[in-house]
Amino acid sequence: MKRLMGLCLCLLGVFGTCATMAATVRLAYNPRTVDALKIVDAPYSSYCALRRCASNEGSQTLFKYDRTVTLGTPDTSRHFSMQMPGQRTLRLTSGSASVELKVEMFALHLRPYPSAQTGMGANPFQGNMAAGCNQDYYYLGSNYLGVIWKPNSAENTSHCRIDTASMAYRTWTADVEAGPAYRLSIAGYPRLPAGVYTGSLVYHVTNGAGPDFDVGRNSSVHDYSFTLNFEMTVERDLQAGFTEPVDTLELLPAGGWDSWAPGSRPPVLRARAPFSVTTNAPFRVSYRCATLADDGRCALGTFSNHTRAPFTITLNWDNAPPLAPGYPAEGQPNGQGRTFGYAASMGRYPGVFNFVMDDSSPLFTARGKQWSGDVTVVFDTQL
8 A cells, every 4th residue: 555566677687588577556545535545655657757747646667678660751660669558448346346446547658768770860769749649848968868749639549659751760779668658547546445455457469460569660569468466455434423413412301391299200211313424334333421320321410519410312213233252232331331342344333322310310410400421532543
């Protein structure tokens, strides 16, 4: 999740034919953030080092080849060219959960190093881009060139070529480093169960007949491929809240105090606090009471009376999430209340806290006083 890793190059001599190469792209995903999908701590990359990339974009020098082209000829097969692949889609999986990741190669950073015989004279990048791409960047160093090509559409296969037919006749040879820049996206940014999702894409680099990167004739590349391995960590996402105001709850008899006949037996008092939880991972619900009765139950109290009026708290669900191992339906004691654990991986769960005082007689030991007690409810994913 921290960086592009495992970049392995197999070279014959300085530039030659290799079989395969692989790089691992680690991502973080949380659809509730501004940057829903982002590459985490990507290292130095050839394109992004020159052009600021978005959080879901990256690049790397992924393949090298040598190429001989001819300036001043109408034969377009001898012009400097590059085919770039269109959008690819792969399915990332984590257990039974999956999501489609779209990969677009939206730019290409080329660093040609002309051979000693060719020298640093006229070069094909001084020609005109013929079709398919735009030349976004050009740099002439002491012994190498630097250019960036961008396809007109990253969704479709692009054929990029520099037209050098009108230039003076010359044969030009260079060793080339190619760093494709890729953009990653997920359609609709759905809610997903938390976990690590993995998948791979293989790109082929050929010299005249490939579906992906085609570097043209008279090059050293032969059926060379590289693999992009993706590891996407879907972060835990818990949304919980009360659906009615709960800053202050009143314990009341059925029908309110007006329905209670003075002089009759003190009534049962009740209050309720409905809530809703939406989660993509196992979660806990805890309550803790600031005031406790002698028997450990939550209680109300006053500043002027040491008497406590205990009440009970129960948690009820409309559609109960599955219990987490080690957590009974009635929860675990936590010293000041109870903690409930649930193994839900994805879903919305409405519920309600019910507060019940079966015996309200302690309240009448301090008539005219305000009885109160604080209850703290916590929702978390720390299972």
